[in-house]
Amino acid sequence: MSDRTVVLRIKRQERPGSAPYWQEFEVPLQPAMNVIAALQAARKLARTRDGKTVDPVTWESNCLEEVCGACTMIVNGKVRQACSALVEHLPQPVTLEPMTKFPVVRDLCVDRSSMFENLKKVKAWIPIDGTYDIGPGPRMGDDEAQEGYILSRCMSCGCCVEVCPQVNDRSDFMGPAVMSQVVLFNSHPTGRLNRHERLDAVMGPGGIQDCGKAQNCVRACPKEIPLTESLVRLARESTLHALRDLLRK
Amino acid sequence: MASAPQIVIVGGGLAGLMAAIKASEAGAEVKLFSSVPCKRSHSVCAQGGINAAVNTKGEGDSPEIHFDDTIYGGDFLARQELPRRMAHAGPGIVYLLDRMGVRFSRTPEGLLDFRRFGGTKHHRTAFAGATTGQQLIYALDEQVRRWEAGGHVVRYENWEFLSAVLDGSGACRGIVAMPLSTLRPEAFRADAVILATGGPGLIFGRSTNSMNCTGSAAGSVHRQGAIYANPEFIQVHPTAVPGEDKDRLISESVRGEGGRVWVPKDGKPWYFLEEKFPKYGNLVPRDIATREIFRVVHELGLGVDGKAQVYLDVSHLDASTTRRKLGGVLEIYEKFMGADPTKVPMKVFPSVHYSMGGLWVDDADEATNIPGLYASGEANFQYHGANRLGANSLLSCIFGGMVCGPAAVKYARGLAKGAAALDSSVFDAARAREEEENRKVLARDGPENLYGLHEELGESMRKHCTVVRYNRGLEEAEAKVADLQARLPRARVPDRSDVGNQSLVFARQMENMLVIARAICRGARLRDESRGAHYKPDFPERDDVNFLKTTMARHSPDGPRIDYDPVECTWVKPRPRKYD
Ligand SMILES: Cc1cc2nc3c(=O)[nH]c(=O)nc-3n(C[C@H](O)[C@H](O)[C@H](O)COP(=O)(O)OP(=O)(O)OC[C@H]3O[C@@H](n4cnc5c(N)ncnc54)[C@H](O)[C@@H]3O)c2cc1C
Numbered sequence: 109m110s111d112r113t114v115v116l117r118i119k120r121q122e123r124p125g126s127a128p129y130w131q132e133f134e135v136p137l138q139p140a141m142n143v144i145a146a147l148q149a150a151r152k153l154a155r156t157r158d159g160k161t162v163d164p165v166t167w168e169s170n171c172l173e174e175v176c177g178a179c180t181m182i183v184n185g186k187v188r189q190a191c192s193a194l195v196e197h198l199p200q201p202v203t204l205e206p207m208t209k210f211p212v213v214r215d216l217c218v219d220r221s222s223m224f225e226n227l228k229k230v231k232a233w234i235p236i237d238g239t240y241d242i243g244p245g246p247r248m249g250d251d252e253a254q255e256g257y258i259l260s261r262c263m264s265c266g267c268c269v270e271v272c273p274q275v276n277d278r279s280d281f282m283g284p285a286v287m288s289q290v291v292l293f294n295s296h297p298t299g300r301l302n303r304h305e306r307l308d309a310v311m312g313p314g315g316i317q318d319c320g321k322a323q324n325c326v327r328a329c330p331k332e333i334p335l336t337e338s339l340v341r342l343a344r345e346s347t348l349h350a351l352r353d354l355l356r357k
Numbered sequence: 358m359a360s361a362p363q364i365v366i367v368g369g370g371l372a373g374l375m376a377a378i379k380a381s382e383a384g385a386e387v388k389l390f391s392s393v394p395c396k397r398s399h400s401v402c403a404q405g406g407i408n409a410a411v412n413t414k415g416e417g418d419s420p421e422i423h424f425d426d427t428i429y430g431g432d433f434l435a436r437q438e439l440p441r442r443m444a445h446a447g448p449g450i451v452y453l454l455d456r457m458g459v460r461f462s463r464t465p466e467g468l469l470d471f472r473r474f475g476g477t478k479h480h481r482t483a484f485a486g487a488t489t490g491q492q493l494i495y496a497l498d499e500q501v502r503r504w505e506a507g508g509h510v511v512r513y514e515n516w517e518f519l520s521a522v523l524d525g526s527g528a529c530r531g532i533v534a535m536p537l538s539t540l541r542p543e544a545f546r547a548d549a550v551i552l553a554t555g556g557p558g559l560i561f562g563r564s565t566n567s568m569n570c571t572g573s574a575a576g577s578v579h580r581q582g583a584i585y586a587n588p589e590f591i592q593v594h595p596t597a598v599p600g601e602d603k604d605r606l607i608s609e610s611v612r613g614e615g616g617r618v619w620v621p622k623d624g625k626p627w628y629f630l631e632e633k634f635p636k637y638g639n640l641v642p643r644d645i646a647t648r649e650i651f652r653v654v655h656e657l658g659l660g661v662d663g664k665a666q667v668y669l670d671v672s673h674l675d676a677s678t679t680r681r682k683l684g685g686v687l688e689i690y691e692k693f694m695g696a697d698p699t700k701v702p703m704k705v706f707p708s709v710h711y712s713m714g715g716l717w718v719d720d721a722d723e724a725t726n727i728p729g730l731y732a733s734g735e736a737n738f739q740y741h742g743a744n745r746l747g748a749n750s751l752l753s754c755i756f757g758g759m760v761c762g763p764a765a766v767k768y769a770r771g772l773a774k775g776a777a778a779l780d781s782s783v784f785d786a787a788r789a790r791e792e793e794e795n796r797k798v799l800a801r802d803g804p805e806n807l808y809g810l811h812e813e814l815g816e817s818m819r820k821h822c823t824v825v826r827y828n829r830g831l832e833e834a835e836a837k838v839a840d841l842q843a844r845l846p847r848a849r850v851p852d853r854s855d856v857g858n859q860s861l862v863f864a865r866q867m868e869n870m871l872v873i874a875r876a877i878c879r880g881a882r883l884r885d886e887s888r889g890a891h892y893k894p895d896f897p898e899r900d901d902v903n904f905l906k907t908t909m910a911r912h913s914p915d916g917p918r919i920d921y922d923p924v925e926c927t928w929v930k931p932r933p934r935k936y937d
Pocket residue numbers: 367368369370371372373390391392393394395398399400401402403404405406407489490516517518519553554555556565566567569570571572573574606710711733734735736747748749750751752754
């Protein structure tokens with residue numbers, strides 16, 4: 109096609125806990141090539157730029173349409189999905205690093221199971237009575253449905269967690285995504301019924317009071333989820349909740 | 358059996374998640390395996406919506422009409438029992454999803470809204486923005502999380518299924534799987550196993566499918582004796598954006614809003630669909646549009662820039678209106694091609710999209726021919742016959758989970774001896790076999806490139822086994838697959854690591870993919886007619902006398918053995934399928 113190439117500079121790590129190291133790969137540039145296609149080409153080659161045969165790089169991916177969240181990594185210093193990172197728009201060499209807020213499994217592959225565990229902690233679901241055929245759900249205006257829809261597009265990619273200064277070794281903060289999910293479920297007519305359980309969960313350790321309002325998260329979210337709005341709403345709701353608890357005592 | 362039935366479910370897409378919910382509800386203990394976190398399963402890709410004949414628009418729609426559309430759209434090859442039940446269950450399923458909190462689009466009165474889709478005259482498709490599949494999978498994933506928190510479901514995410522454990526009588530008693538991190542196979546006991554592992558798009562190299570749609574799990578149990586049915590029926594969508602890594606679907610709605618398909622001919626735009634089909638123009642049905650694009654590119658050699666692509670053009674339309682109506686769809690093109698479709702025509706080409714064929718299952722429970730093994734979702738062959746209607750897959754996946762989940766539990770309860778009571782030797786042997794297989798694969802040496810072989814497979818399959826099929830080409834394609842089967846043992850696994858070794862996993866998947874690929878080639882070669890997605894210019898008519906039959910493929914070491922099972926059209930009788 110052309111003799112132009114892409115250079116990938118990749119931060120690699122053999123196994124959990126081992127020391128990271130860098131390697132460079134060079135592959136032919138293809139039209140509209142994204143970082144995943146470049147990684148695939150490098151995998152087929154299994155040779156570094158200086159001619160050394162090496163184990164291919166490990167990374168996660170699935171849908172390649174930026175809806176599954178799997179291929180999140182740090183591309184040229186910015187956390188994002190590798191599938192929608194077009195190589196031609198990136199200065200070279202293209203540096204790829206694993207996310208830093210999750211344990212590395214190998215190379216660019218990290219373990220984000222904490223995000224799903226946190227969803228469990230805050231009861232991020234609608235407690236339906238059962239799956240029997242008992243007719244439609246609560247009636248809802250389209251505006252309300254759309255508001256919820258915006259929040260429900262969160263793909264647990266972890267970009268917001270990666271950029272949040274409050275998520276670090278010294279804190280248990282569950283991160284912005286799960287807070288926003290609490291807002292989503294608490295705003296649903298049925299989910300509202302057990303909102304107190306979710307509020308209790310986010311008022312404990314790692315909860316909403318850990319947010320420092322730095323607003324990095326909202327800028328990093330690829331789905332443009334209004335995270336700061338959610339965080340503000342949740343902070344207000346939980347204050348009211350705490351007050352109520354106090355009055356009850 | 359006193360203790361709770363033990364059910365293993367492999368696959369956390371819509372079908373697997375729904376099966377997990379239903380099995381838990383029926384009192385089972387569930388182990389749920391998926392090679393990606395369930396939330397990242399391929400089902401997230403579905404944009405369009407889910408069908409249910411709710412008839413909120415006063416159009417006289419009904420489940421019986423939905424059923425008829427499904428059978429007609431599938432060119433009468435679908436067995437009719439399950440599709441009929443599915444059509445009747447449709448409204449209840451959409452209501453259930455609504456109760457689970459899916460933010461479906463609403464009417465001004467606050468009711469669920471429905472849009473029109475291909476193959477029907479009715480507003481029958483419920484949708485949530487432009488990401489319906491994502492919204493549905495999240496709702497089911499959340500419900501499963503609730504069962505998980507209650508201790509009824511244990512998830513094994515990032516685990517790869519390797520094979521079923523069969524006892525001396527040939528019944529399925531569990532599975533062997535390995536975590537993608539350590540790659541150490543483990544055996545799991547189960548009273549019944551459900552495979553909901555999705556479609557095999559990766560056999561075609563590039564498709565609109567996600568990266569883990571290998572069909573490997575289905576291929577593995579097929580090698581263990583499970584029948585694979587109607588392999589030759591592969592749906593090719595007319596408009597996708599070709600990419601190096603995958604092809605990305607561009608929705609039919611683009612043509613619905615006035616998008617035109619053309620190629621340059623003698624220096625001028627040639628609107629070949631409009632010229633050949635003055636009545637339907639760019640909105641001819643999927644299979645016809647796809648075939649016509651193929652003819653223009655491959656027979657007339659008129660592809661844009663001499664490549665396999667045609668223009669899909671909205672640049673002549675008012676940019677702001679187009680953006681308002683098609684925003685989400687155009688964004689995909691912009692994001693991935695870096696070009697603005699309101700200014701330059703999109704370059705698209707048909708792409709492999711969906712497999713109507715899959716593991717054979719019965720008409721009542723989605724049970725395979727291996728006792729204790731069930732198959733659900735895109736992984737089985739039911740519901741869609743020779744061609745799937747848009748928005749019917751999400752429905753068949755969820756309905757399938759509702760069928761096989763409780764059926765598996767019932768089967769487990771009826772067992773004289775549960776898997777827990779079996780001697781451990783059968784499980785130890787199954788695990789040891791997979792460990793040995795891993796060792797053997799890692800020890801492979803030779804000049805072949807594993808990923809190169811996959812590219813060769815995809816190229817050949819796309820060329821011979823998609824839109825236009827000739828017997829000579831199909832024979833060539835099967836010979837190619839056999840050749841790849843012979844060369845695979847000479848492909849060194851390029852990764853030596855014992856952690857996260859994706860090349861080892863892929864080498865194992867390739868072996869199973871090749872088996873399914875061969876069944877696709879052979880099934881297509883033997884079916885000398887044209888029906889739905891299967892089109893042979895040398896046999897251009899549907900032949901109900903000889904081929905109103907399910908293709909039944911059984912595995913043997915020297916290739917598939919095929920026989921046929923007649924389709925009884927109990928409710929909807931065959932009639933010509935026409936579009937004028
Ligand atoms: C771009 C696109 C758009 C679509 N739009 C629509 C639409 O609008 N409406 C509609 O009705 N249909 C649509 N479809 C079809 C529909 O999305 C799929 O057919 C459906 O989602 C399949 O669901 P499933 O549950 O069978 O499998 P999947 O969602 O594919 O899930 C398979 C599961 O199995 C797991 N798995 C696979 N192999 C293994 C293994 N070896 N070991 C362990 N786990 C494994 C995966 O991790 C995953 O969890 C679309 C398809 C595509 C490609």
